[in-house]
Amino acid sequence: MAGSSRFNSRNNFGLSFLEKFQGSILTPIIAGLLMGVGAFLLKVVMGSVIIDINIILSLILSPTAWLGFITSGLGFLLFQLSLYKGKVSVITPITGGLATVIPIILAIAFLSELLSTLKIVGIILIVIGIIALRD
């Protein structure tokens, strides 16, 4: 082990493709996108089930919920990977902003949710912020 600086893929469950994402600004962006899509998928499931004692069963039996958990989990993993090399004060607003905006945009597009003027202003501010922080 000593002297080996190679990315150890054997200890990362074969996720050696993660090596390419180390230190890249794309990592927090993809992390935020995945977390946002995952949150949206869970919102779809939560919106369609009646909240009662069967909620856990509904979540376990729903493929959409599983997809939501896997997507969010992968996003969380990429967020940890970006924390490994990057600045926390740049990464957190990028990932946090995307994870907030993506479910709202998807909910407007697919769940026909209503949009207020101030929400539009907020979305624009977040998108501008992410584009400006990227470089």
Place this chain on the structure above:
Amino acid sequence: MVVLGILLAIVAFICFGSAIAVQKFSMGSMKKFNIIKMVTNKIWLSSIAVSLVGVVSYLISLSSAPLTTVQPIVSASIVVPIIAGFIFFKEKMEVRQWLVVAVLIAGIILVSAF
């Protein structure tokens, strides 16, 4: 009851925010990115425990205060790791970048409040 909800939202704010700062501390001190080392690291695991406390207080706060009050407080939790990045991790950012971060946080609060 609304006051209790707001207090619990503030607890969630502190938990979620400090969890990311602790994760940065744990990941930043790692020599190589290794998932097994990450999930067996006591400091990293403590951040997950703190997050879970945050989730519980967030859910209870939602039952006693409106979502449009709770959500902006909880969403604003990303300021904690940003401030920690400046104070503890000595991350250097230009004035322009600080302004962009402030704009982004304002956007997140707007989106979650309305």
